[in-house]
Amino acid sequence: MYNGRLSQGQTQTREIGEMTSQQAVRIKEFEGEVRRRGENAEIGWEESSNAETRGVLFGAFAGVTLMVYPNGLISIPAVRSYHPPKYPTPVIAAASSKQLWAGQKRRDDANPEKAKERRGGHLHPIVDTNLKCRSADCPCHNQGPGDLQKRARGGRNTNPNRCS
Numbered sequence: 001m002y003n004g005r006l007s008q009g010q011t012q013t014r015e016i017g018e019m020t021s022q023q024a025v026r027i028k029e030f031e032g033e034v035r036r037r038g039e040n041a042e043i044g045w046e047e048s049s050n051a052e053t054r055g056v057l058f059g060a061f062a063g064v065t066l067m068v069y070p071n072g073l074i075s076i077p078a079v080r081s082y083h084p085p086k087y088p089t090p091v092i093a094a095a096s097s098k099q100l101w102a103g104q105k106r107r108d109d110a111n112p113e114k115a116k117e118r119r120g121g122h123l124h125p126i127v128d129t130n131l132k133c134r135s136a137d138c139p140c141h142n143q144g145p146g147d148l149q150k151r152a153r154g155g156r157n158t159n160p161n162r163c164s
Helices: 021-036 090-095 097-110 112-117 145-152
Strands: 013-015 046-048 057-061 064-068
Touching: 021 057, 021 064, 021 090, 064 097, 090 097, 097 112
Parallel strands: none
Antiparallel strands: 013 046, 046 057, 057 064
């Protein structure tokens, strides 16, 4: 099960009902990539019914939230960027989420004020269905739904098949 938490008073997360065919394909691709790397691919995906993230699947892999949108885009909302050539597809980036998060955290810890000014990513690896992370210092807690959705795209990726 997703180890994120709901905001106070929220009960909108449920286990997966009907995922889209694109989500199913993307999850299988992700699981295959993770297994190819010799890691455990089991994730307790949960579907959000939150207004901002309705139909999006949330799961935690290696302590980092992953999101799978209905169109098949897999995203790492906490991580600001992951681009080709090292990360040619969102699936490869997602399978590398632990390393991506660790690198971002090192940079953020070295310059916390600059980290707070960033428009993407988060200051904690777990992002909840309301698109806010668990760090009280993260700017996400002062943003509206539109800005939170942009922040959650992780690497500003919108194409399910390639990183931008």
